Amino acid sequence: MAPSQTWICDGVPKDGKTYPNLGGSHPPQENNGDYCIICGLPRAAIEPATGHTTAKTGQSKTLLVAALGVLLLFGGSIGFLGYRLLFAQREGGGVISLTGGSSQSRSLVSKTTARNTAYISQGERILINEPNPQRAALKQEAALAFDQGDWAQAIAKYQELVTLDPNDPEARIYLNNARARQAGNPMTMATVVPIGTSPDTAKEILRGVAQYQERFNASGPSRALEVVIVNENSPNGVTSLAEDLINSSIQGVLGHGTDANSRAALQVYEQAGIAALSPLTTNVTPQGNGTVQVQTLSLNEKGQQLLNTYLDNAANTLAQAAAKKVTNTKVAVLYNSDSPYSNELKTKLVAALPRFGAQVVQQIDVAAAGFNANTAMTTAQQAGANVVILAMSRARVNDAVALAIANRTQTTPVQLFGSDQLYSPDLLIKGDSAINGMILAVPWSTNPNDPFAQQAAQAWRGQISWRTTTAYDATQALVQAMAQGGDRASTQQLLRQGVQIQGQTASGTFERVPLVQAAPGPNGPKGSNYQFNTLSSL
Numbered sequence: 001m002a003p004s005q006t007w008i009c010d011g012v013p014k015d016g017k018t019y020p021n022l023g024g025s026h027p028p029q030e031n032n033g034d035y036c037i038i039c040g041l042p043r044a045a046i047e048p049a050t051g052h053t054t055a056k057t058g059q060s061k062t063l064l065v066a067a068l069g070v071l072l073l074f075g076g077s078i079g080f081l082g083y084r085l086l087f088a089q090r091e092g093g094g095v096i097s098l099t100g101g102s103s104q105s106r107s108l109v110s111k112t113t114a115r116n117t118a119y120i121s122q123g124e125r126i127l128i129n130e131p132n133p134q135r136a137a138l139k140q141e142a143a144l145a146f147d148q149g150d151w152a153q154a155i156a157k158y159q160e161l162v163t164l165d166p167n168d169p170e171a172r173i174y175l176n177n178a179r180a181r182q183a184g185n186p187m188t189m190a191t192v193v194p195i196g197t198s199p200d201t202a203k204e205i206l207r208g209v210a211q212y213q214e215r216f217n218a219s220g221p222s223r224a225l226e227v228v229i230v231n232e233n234s235p236n237g238v239t240s241l242a243e244d245l246i247n248s249s250i251q252g253v254l255g256h257g258t259d260a261n262s263r264a265a266l267q268v269y270e271q272a273g274i275a276a277l278s279p280l281t282t283n284v285t286p287q288g289n290g291t292v293q294v295q296t297l298s299l300n301e302k303g304q305q306l307l308n309t310y311l312d313n314a315a316n317t318l319a320q321a322a323a324k325k326v327t328n329t330k331v332a333v334l335y336n337s338d339s340p341y342s343n344e345l346k347t348k349l350v351a352a353l354p355r356f357g358a359q360v361v362q363q364i365d366v367a368a369a370g371f372n373a374n375t376a377m378t379t380a381q382q383a384g385a386n387v388v389i390l391a392m393s394r395a396r397v398n399d400a401v402a403l404a405i406a407n408r409t410q411t412t413p414v415q416l417f418g419s420d421q422l423y424s425p426d427l428l429i430k431g432d433s434a435i436n437g438m439i440l441a442v443p444w445s446t447n448p449n450d451p452f453a454q455q456a457a458q459a460w461r462g463q464i465s466w467r468t469t470t471a472y473d474a475t476q477a478l479v480q481a482m483a484q485g486g487d488r489a490s491t492q493q494l495l496r497q498g499v500q501i502q503g504q505t506a507s508g509t510f511e512r513v514p515l516v517q518a519a520p521g522p523n524g525p526k527g528s529n530y531q532f533n534t535l536s537s538l
Contacts, residue, residue, distance in 0.1 A: 007043050011118060015048040109228050109248040116244050119231040123154060123174035127195050127231050135164060146174065151182035169206035173227050176213050180224035187482050188226045190245050192255030196233025198394055200425045201467065208471025216479055225479055238265040246272045252478045252491050275481065275492040277474045293498045294477035315348035317441045317513040318417050319356045322387045326415050329358035331387045332380035336367040339393035345419055346391045361385050366392060366399045373402035377410055390418040397426045404434040425525035428518065435530065441513045476501045
């Protein structure tokens with residue numbers, strides 16, 4: 001019988017073979033391609049030619065979902081038990097340790113982690129799914145060479161991948177890492193990104209990290225920079241990932257968001273004395289002449305203050321823009337109550353809008369049971385709204401698309417505004433003409449005459465996003481502190497004092513959040529006829 005189009009991998013080979021750089025037990029993952037998107041095992045390892053396949057039946061699918069539910073339920077509760085040994089399946093009466101591999105690769109972070117091997121890589125495994133079969137196979141070859149410490153081969157393979165797809169930040173980071181390993185004694189940072197839930201967002205961040213890594217390593221430092229990529233969507237939780245990073249050789253961390261889980265992880269880093277740059281811990285202050293000071297602050301003392309400052313300014317920007325764009329402004333604010341970010345932005349919008357002469361006529365929770373986009377837009381218009389602000393988190397981009405489509409079906413469509421969290425290729429691709437004219441407030445907007453934007457567009461073969469730019473700046477600040485400090489404590493101390501860099505992030509971001517508008521154009525993501533253009537005025 002022909003194998004099913006999809007297949008399930010749990011990270012444990014079923015063909016009696018060993019895969020030194022791949023595998024590692026993980027929750028069941030449904031895959032469409034030839035390789036598991038979590039651990040990199042080929043389908044043949046899970047579905048041997050003997051005919052004993054894992055083709056799904058109704059019963060097996062139910063069992064797998066139930067197993068995943070149990071893992072998710074209990075995963076976070078054992079994150080701090082201190083386990084430091086992880087073993088693969090028994091084979092021939094023996095036990096194969098996943099901390100194996102060549103002596104050159106034993107210092108890899110994923111080789112020393114207790115629970116999250118499949119979610120961490122310096123080049124020894126592929127974390128972002130590759131749909132192209134040719135590149136997927138080449139990536140596995142590159143990862144194997146990296147895992148075995150064959151730096152010349154790893155460099156050649158990853159260089160070939162970068163040449164084939166210059167827009168691939170993961171391959172570029174691993175290429176830089178292989179070169180750093182070949183040079184010897186690199187200094188190591190980690191970047192934590194949402195590969196599992198939002199791979200496009202992860203790529204945008206990684207492009208900024210990769211671009212600064214390349215620039216720094218080309219400057220001839222005494223120690224080259226190596227970057228550990230971490231997929232934050234481990235079912236064990238982000239605090240478990242933080243524990244693994246703490247028990248490794250990394251000197252600093254970049255990443256995490258504003259949600260409750262990220263706050264918990266940042267607290268773990270802070271207690272361990274590791275500098276972590278995130279929206280909740282990083283303050284950017286313009287210094288003049290294009291320079292900015294980047295400073296990390298205590299999460300407990302200043303973290304919420306930083307987020308509040310940004311959200312205040314984002315709310316004021318959106319409120320003022322709505323009042324200017326539409327006369328006699330009546331606003332419906334849509335938010336999702338399952339996100340602290342969305343809740344806080346909604347609260348600030350409700351307070352800011354009246355200050356600019358706008359009236360809030362409706363507040364709608366898209367996370368409420370039974371939510372329907374068509375009903376929501378009809379309800380908003382019946383309340384008299386001529387503006388709808390989508391103050392939603394990035395997990396709700398599909399809801400934003402559905403609302404935009406529903407808006408187009410109304411007799412008189414209203415003007416749509418949105419938060420930075422909706423700045424996503426999915427919004428442009430899936431929303432298509434329905435999002436035409438939507439205005440977002442984002443922390444940075446591109447200027448065609450900006451040298452950095454031109455350099456980045458050339459490097460990545462297309463227009464970059466605000467996430468790429470802010471990641472570039474954050475990496476620059478962290479790496480400068482790492483290079484000057486030399487160890488964790490000194491790095492954290494330098495960032496607490498403040499590091500001055502030649503910043504690319506808009507210096508007025510924390511006073512006036514820039515606006516972008518969706519419009520037809522050729523510079524959007526692949527598969528879209530729309531792009532985001534900078535709005536200088538309304």
